[in-house]
Amino acid sequence: MGMLQEFKAFAVKGNVIDLAVGVIIGAAFSKIVDSLVQDVIMPVAGRVFGGLDFSNYYLPLNGQGTAMTLVEAKKAGAVLAYGSFITILLNFIILAFIIFQMVRLVNKAKRSETEETAPTPAATPEDIVLLREIRDSLKR
Numbered sequence: 691m692g693m694l695q696e697f698k699a700f701a702v703k704g705n706v707i708d709l710a711v712g713v714i715i716g717a718a719f720s721k722i723v724d725s726l727v728q729d730v731i732m733p734v735a736g737r738v739f740g741g742l743d744f745s746n747y748y749l750p751l752n753g754q755g756t757a758m759t760l761v762e763a764k765k766a767g768a769v770l771a772y773g774s775f776i777t778i779l780l781n782f783i784i785l786a787f788i789i790f791q792m793v794r795l796v797n798k799a800k801r802s803e804t805e806e807t808a809p810t811p812a813a814t815p816e817d818i819v820l821l822r823e824i825r826d827s828l829k830r
Contacts, residue, residue: 720785727781747773 700706732744746760752767763769 719788720781723785723788724781727777727784731780731784732777744773744776747771747776 728745736744748756748760748763749770749772750756750763750767751769754763754766754769756763758766760769760771760773764771
């Protein structure tokens with residue numbers, strides 16, 4: 691029973707719930723980036739490079755021809771689908787860059803918040819300043 695209570699205490703901590711929300715939002719954001727790459731960036735890149743379709747780039751490993759689409763080539767045997775890898779790598783680079791920018795903005799906001807809330811040192815009262823001056827002059 692003790693382990694169940696420990697797990698319950700762990701699960702309701704704020705960090706675990708924040709992590710779960712982050713994972714769910716990250717999965718949804720990943721789908722958005724995936725669509726951006728596959729539906730917007732890769733067609734434009736293919737058009738720029740002469741009508742290339744990166745999704746159908748593969749190296750046949752089972753003797754099948756390269757004139758087939760990737761789906762047909764996979765049905766015929768093993769293939770090295772480097773076009774899909776390029777697309778997924780581009781997804782990762784874009785997602786990593788966006789997350790880096792988000793973390794950078796959050797850190798910048800935290801720094802500015804701590805700078806704003808940092809208490810300014812209180813001015814030394816005038817009587818204490820005068821007493822220090824008298825003390826220093828008596829020492830001389």
